[in-house]
Amino acid sequence: MQYLLLIYRNEAQQGQMEPADYQKLLAEYSAYTQSIVQSGHFKAGDGLQPTKTATTVRVRDGKTLATDGPFAETREQLGGYYLVEARDLDTAIELAARIPGARDGSIEVRPVMIYK
Template identity: 85%
Template sequence: MQYLLLIYRSEAELSKMTPADRQAMSAEYGTYTQSIVQSGHFKAGDGLQPTTTATTVRVRDGKTLTTDGPFAETREQLGGYYLVEAKDLDTAIGLAARIPGAKEGSIEVRPVMIYK
């Protein structure tokens, strides 16, 4: 089964990181990504640009409305994701717990719908 692992953390805290801290975090993510590629769990994954680059789209009464920025103000923002293949939820949770961002933010684990 496929699961989407959504990585949330504070953009404000991320912006306070030193270049050395960012490089260390990047290396940690590289190591993690390589491990799930090698184990066969990896399907896809990417980091996201900051929420300041986001555009929210709504359609109301047939009209497309756009707003700069994210849908809601929160303490943690969606910063990236992994799409993984896992035999069950426990395996997906184990993969999520190893994501470097889990130490300071949170990881949402969501099963992907299967359409037949």
């Protein structure tokens, strides 16, 4: 079964990191990604640009409305994701717990719907 692991973190906190600490964090993500590629769990994954680059799209009464920024202001912002293959939710949770961002942010684990 496929699961989407959504990585939430505080952008402001990350923006205040010392360059050496940020490079260490990137190295941890690289090592994590390599480990799930090697184990066969990895399907896809990427980091996202900051929320200030986001555009929110809504369609109301047949009209498309595009506004700058994320849908809602929150303490933590969506910063990236992994799409993984896992035998069950427990395995997906184990994979999520190993993501470096789980230490100071949160990881949302969502099963992917399969349309037939």
